[in-house]
Amino acid sequence: MSRLLGLYAAAAFAFLHLPLLVLAVFSFNESRFTVWTGFSLKWFDAAFRDAQLAEATWNSLLIAFAATLASTIIGTLCAYGLWKRSSRAVSGTLYLSLVTPEIVMGVSLLAFFQWLFRYVGMHLGMHTVIAAHTMFCIAYVVIVVSARLRSMDASLEEAALDLGATEWTTFRRVTLPLIFPAVAAAGLLAFTISFDDYVITSMVAGVDSETLPMVVYALARRGANPVVNAISTLIVVGLGVLIAVSSKLQETR
Amino acid sequence: MDRLRRAFLAPGVVTLSLLFVAPLAIILLYSFQSRGVYGGVAPEFTGDNYSRIADGLYGAIFLRTFVLAGVATVGCLLLGFPLALFISRAGKRRNLYLQLVMLPFWSSFLVRTYAWMVLLRDTGLINTALTGLGLIREPLPLLYNDGAVFVGLVYGYLPFVVLPLYATLERLDKSLTEAAADLGASPWQTLIRVIVPLCAPGFRAAAVLVFIPCLGAYLTPDLLGGGKTVMAGNLIQNQFTTARDWPFGSAVALVLMLLSLVLLVVWMRTQSEDAL
Amino acid sequence: MPAVLELRRVSKHFASHAAVDDVSLSVETGAFYGLLGPSGCGKTTTLRMIAGFESATSGDVLLDGARINHLRPYQRPVSTVFQNYALFPHLTARGNVEFGLRQARTAADEMARRVGEVFDLVHLSGKEDRYPHQLSGGERQRVALARSLVLRPKLLLLDEPLSALDPNLRKQVRAELKALQRQVGITFVFVTHDQEEALSLSDEIAVMHAGRLEQAGSPEDLYVRPCTRFVASFLGEVNWVHGIGVRPESTHISRVAPGNGARLVRGTVERSTFLGNRLHIAARTESGETVVTEVARPDAGFHPGEQVYLWWQPQDELAGLR
Numbered sequence: 042m043s044r045l046l047g048l049y050a051a052a053a054f055a056f057l058h059l060p061l062l063v064l065a066v067f068s069f070n071e072s073r074f075t076v077w078t079g080f081s082l083k084w085f086d087a088a089f090r091d092a093q094l095a096e097a098t099w100n101s102l103l104i105a106f107a108a109t110l111a112s113t114i115i116g117t118l119c120a121y122g123l124w125k126r127s128s129r130a131v132s133g134t135l136y137l138s139l140v141t142p143e144i145v146m147g148v149s150l151l152a153f154f155q156w157l158f159r160y161v162g163m164h165l166g167m168h169t170v171i172a173a174h175t176m177f178c179i180a181y182v183v184i185v186v187s188a189r190l191r192s193m194d195a196s197l198e199e200a201a202l203d204l205g206a207t208e209w210t211t212f213r214r215v216t217l218p219l220i221f222p223a224v225a226a227a228g229l230l231a232f233t234i235s236f237d238d239y240v241i242t243s244m245v246a247g248v249d250s251e252t253l254p255m256v257v258y259a260l261a262r263r264g265a266n267p268v269v270n271a272i273s274t275l276i277v278v279g280l281g282v283l284i285a286v287s288s289k290l291q292e293t294r
Numbered sequence: 295m296d297r298l299r300r301a302f303l304a305p306g307v308v309t310l311s312l313l314f315v316a317p318l319a320i321i322l323l324y325s326f327q328s329r330g331v332y333g334g335v336a337p338e339f340t341g342d343n344y345s346r347i348a349d350g351l352y353g354a355i356f357l358r359t360f361v362l363a364g365v366a367t368v369g370c371l372l373l374g375f376p377l378a379l380f381i382s383r384a385g386k387r388r389n390l391y392l393q394l395v396m397l398p399f400w401s402s403f404l405v406r407t408y409a410w411m412v413l414l415r416d417t418g419l420i421n422t423a424l425t426g427l428g429l430i431r432e433p434l435p436l437l438y439n440d441g442a443v444f445v446g447l448v449y450g451y452l453p454f455v456v457l458p459l460y461a462t463l464e465r466l467d468k469s470l471t472e473a474a475a476d477l478g479a480s481p482w483q484t485l486i487r488v489i490v491p492l493c494a495p496g497f498r499a500a501a502v503l504v505f506i507p508c509l510g511a512y513l514t515p516d517l518l519g520g521g522k523t524v525m526a527g528n529l530i531q532n533q534f535t536t537a538r539d540w541p542f543g544s545a546v547a548l549v550l551m552l553l554s555l556v557l558l559v560v561w562m563r564t565q566s567e568d569a570l
Numbered sequence: 571m572p573a574v575l576e577l578r579r580v581s582k583h584f585a586s587h588a589a590v591d592d593v594s595l596s597v598e599t600g601a602f603y604g605l606l607g608p609s610g611c612g613k614t615t616t617l618r619m620i621a622g623f624e625s626a627t628s629g630d631v632l633l634d635g636a637r638i639n640h641l642r643p644y645q646r647p648v649s650t651v652f653q654n655y656a657l658f659p660h661l662t663a664r665g666n667v668e669f670g671l672r673q674a675r676t677a678a679d680e681m682a683r684r685v686g687e688v689f690d691l692v693h694l695s696g697k698e699d700r701y702p703h704q705l706s707g708g709e710r711q712r713v714a715l716a717r718s719l720v721l722r723p724k725l726l727l728l729d730e731p732l733s734a735l736d737p738n739l740r741k742q743v744r745a746e747l748k749a750l751q752r753q754v755g756i757t758f759v760f761v762t763h764d765q766e767e768a769l770s771l772s773d774e775i776a777v778m779h780a781g782r783l784e785q786a787g788s789p790e791d792l793y794v795r796p797c798t799r800f801v802a803s804f805l806g807e808v809n810w811v812h813g814i815g816v817r818p819e820s821t822h823i824s825r826v827a828p829g830n831g832a833r834l835v836r837g838t839v840e841r842s843t844f845l846g847n848r849l850h851i852a853a854r855t856e857s858g859e860t861v862v863t864e865v866a867r868p869d870a871g872f873h874p875g876e877q878v879y880l881w882w883q884p885q886d887e888l889a890g891l892r
Contacts, residue, residue: 043481074422135306143510260405280401
């Protein structure tokens, strides 16, 4: 039976990885059709030359950096506050934000922003996307940082208080340094989630704030496009590296 | 001391209130109003939107959403359990396999969905390969239908079941399987009569964990189903863009949200510990 | 000498029970004071109230006569050595010891001097740049002590100081702790459940039970003149015969009745254990109570089943027990 299981596992792993591998391979395909005619970097070249793609990538990076910074700080503080004493209201709301379908979050944010803009003269743009991204990343940050806090020795904080440090100083000089790898891991995770987001972004982005996923989506919808293959490969590799580093940081020594 | 703790929670609470709770409150409000003349929102309150959902056309969409999500969940469980079983028996390589399972999941959902378009379309890899091998003459319509959405959902969320199922298998008392073997059960019988029943709670938890995102799926049916497979998520998006009926879209969104909330509560009951 | 620490009718109530109930005690300056009791008796909670990690529900905690109930731990001139030492893993031994001095914004040269002195004091010079995980259990304890002592607190609190150490290290560390305290002259208050530890280390002991203070006094006072049955049986062993308590070392055994005005009972030897330099005999009285006694001569040869007399002098009885 274990041989059968092994064979099955191989097939399952193939199922999980082949689609992306195929995509990666064909991004190096000379022909634009799904017949292999030779190795070529021309699609990558086309991708790099495309002005719209360049701007979209830049937007995505900017948004991801801003949202990561904001959500990591807010999420870490939140995780710490919850660790000191739990709040079912806050934890419950965070869980809810994870479980809410993206489309629901997207339309509700759209409705909220449009309502807000009736009173404050603003439009949808980069800032609304950043705000939205910050929101949905917080729960992930809280999860990662909370996991690390749970395994921390509470008496270390008491020792710091005992030696003359106030609560804030204790957090800064003792707790934060000790949980820092988890905070960094949470940041990388948030970056990945933000960079890749399509659904929510599409609802709250303005005309000047097109992101890379939005461009990819539009191209994919239109039909077969080898440039999309190339971009996709780059995205997957880039984000994959970030996630790999993030999970390494979350390992407990 | 409590003041400080509140200070730590404050930024999170403000962000959640402003960017999560308030938006939901607004669409809750809209869901009880109706579409204005120019596509805006008329101020009178009505329960019409919700009763519309129950009627034929939209009811069918919800039904289809449930069915697709349900079938995808079953598919994930069936495909995921043997994989979880394999990993739990893999000894030293366990963590490596787990990482291999999770890696695609964390890369890019958009790209992973697009990858299936490349595989399934008329000029895609599968059709090209089958035609090239002489097995078919006309390309098979693999894309833009329920089947493609099903494949996309299972592919998208399979890693989501493997982890909890693996955790359940790990927690199993090994001596029970040894006892079964000792009493004469073959590996197959041990699996069916001992392991699977003992994993039942894990199955329930994993099922709910996958069913929720499948229920709220938007991108997968949108890209892989063409315009033909409409799930609740697509309906909502449509109402907020093309159809410009925000109140109705809000009502559908809230129903979907409520379903997800109920399922979340169910899932939390299956857990003995909190993650947050 | 005046009391550096005083607890006046201190109580700590939690939702379900009173962990500390109306405890009053006073600790003299320069003493080595022990809080002794079984687990759950409230001794650790009391220690934490002195340190400031718990606040008393009622009563006063006074340091040098001033009420400190409202002060946070970092405002109290009191330092704690935790049971697991709580050394900061991301700092070296030196970093740990400097922590409190940095908080107090001590000048660099004074800091270096005091750190050097305290490392000498605990015999850890040369290991300042090691991280906690590179030190042995005993060394980590010494870093924890140094970290607290360098701040020259009025009071040093120790939570089960010997429990985390290897059993064969304990006697040695006990002696070192006693010598250290004498040397620095700071008042030490420690918590333990081990009566031997309490008896050998303390100048004064407070025995606690179910949140209440049973008795406080010198080790000799508590052992020779216990006020309650609990204290009598917690510190050392007691033979209870017809409600009267006698220590095994005051209980004698013989085959013939002694005539010297001793009180006696008859009993049957149950078992006799050879312990090298002495014989440990347990005998059962007619009323079913077990009496334990020690005999210095191992070849006295009392065998199970023998009828014997167990006797003691009236003045050796533990009297007036509540």
